[in-house]
Amino acid sequence: MTTYAIEGPSRPDVDIDALPYVDRDINDENLKTQVERMIEQEMRRMKRTERSSLPLTANLFEKNSLLKQELERVEKKEPLDVLDTKRYELQGPEDENDIEGWKAAVNNTKSQLESQAGSMFNLELLQKYGANAWRVHNYQLEADLKTIQRNTEQVRQQILEVNRERKQDQTQAAASLQSLENKWSDLISQNLQVEIACAALEAEVQELRRNRA
Secondary structure, three states, X not given: OOXXXXXXXXXXXXXXXXXXXXXXXXXXXXXXXXXXXXXXXXXXHOOOOOOOOOOOOOOOOOOXXXXXXXXXXXXXOOOOOOOOOHHHOOOOOOOOOXXXXXXXXXXXXXXXXXXXXXXXXXXXXXXXXXXXXXXXXXXXXXXXXXXXXXXXXXXXXXXXXXXXXXXXXXXXXXXXHHHHXXXXXXXXXXXXXHHHHHHHHHHHHHHHHHHHO
């Protein structure tokens, strides 16, 4: 595959050594096979390390004991503790004469009542403001989606414009390179003809010298 170096219009400091829109030699199956063979040979010559440079172990969650404990549980494949529902049960002590047990049961009942009151308050707030809050949230999501779609379309158009300019530049460069290559072939042919003519004249000169001698 023939490659050429041309100077890009937008990046004069970058040399492009291929014309993918013009050079179709890579589609040749024989050339593909040859390239793959060369790549395979190069990979065989590359040095391979048996061990990775990355550490074998990593100390995670050193500053968070809860996450570290949970990670150790997962590594040991221990089951997760089920949710304790006893604290939500309103039961008295087994011994009816246990005063401390009754105090704990009363405190648990108060906490459950407070929790239920909080849940009811949250439900009332949700019923009153939840619909509007979700509408506002959905509106914000739709606005974000439109912004992302607009930015995506702009980037897509920029990519298409770059590819369009690249194809145009490469097509123009290919025509110029083809013309130069034809001129080069003509000059080579002319030089070859001149060399043949010079060789013939030199042979005639040598023949004349021998005849004169």
